[in-house]
Amino acid sequence: MDWVATLRRSGGVNALARQIGVSPVEATAGVEALLPCLLGGFREVGNSEAGLPGLLARLAMLGDGNLAAEILGPGPLATQPGETILGWLLPDKAARDAVVAQAVAASGIDPQVAERLLPPLAMLVGGYISARADAIGDAKGLEGILDDNDRI
Numbered sequence: 001m002d003w004v005a006t007l008r009r010s011g012g013v014n015a016l017a018r019q020i021g022v023s024p025v026e027a028t029a030g031v032e033a034l035l036p037c038l039l040g041g042f043r044e045v046g047n048s049e050a051g052l053p054g055l056l057a058r059l060a061m062l063g064d065g066n067l068a069a070e071i072l073g074p075g076p077l078a079t080q081p082g083e084t085i086l087g088w089l090l091p092d093k094a095a096r097d098a099v100v101a102q103a104v105a106a107s108g109i110d111p112q113v114a115e116r117l118l119p120p121l122a123m124l125v126g127g128y129i130s131a132r133a134d135a136i137g138d139a140k141g142l143e144g145i146l147d148d149n150d151r152i
Contacts, residue, residue: 065128
């Protein structure tokens with residue numbers, strides 16, 4: 001799955017830009033730089049003992065596909081679910097700081113923009129994963145979207 005193309009096509013990149021107050025160009029640069037790490041974290045959680053069903057259960061507790069709807073919608077953004085997801089994917093401040101630094105180095109975006117982008121992007125990706133699982137009806141069908149390292 002080409003995540004960047006999916007996020008562009010669905011309006012996710014523009015919604016992220018609107019939600020955090022940056023241009024779509026800046027949001028795209030941040031998404032491209034942050035996605036590999038976030039997807040790697042989702043893969044790691046999905047490959048844990050609980051597997052993909054465990055990941056989906058965790059996402060269900062936070063709102064399933066509604067996580068993405070929160071980002072795409074017009075209302076004010078509550079990022080606590082995104083912070084919870086980041087707690088699973090980046091378990092400590094040092095890991096989060098390293099991801100932000102890597103994104104800044106790769107894209108040239110402002111560190112504060114990268115930091116503000118992380119929680120809603122985690123929500124958006126988590127929501128898309130949940131929605132895809134619901135559409136497929138089988139967690140095993142998600143393996144392709146989490147396992148393809150060449151197409152983020």
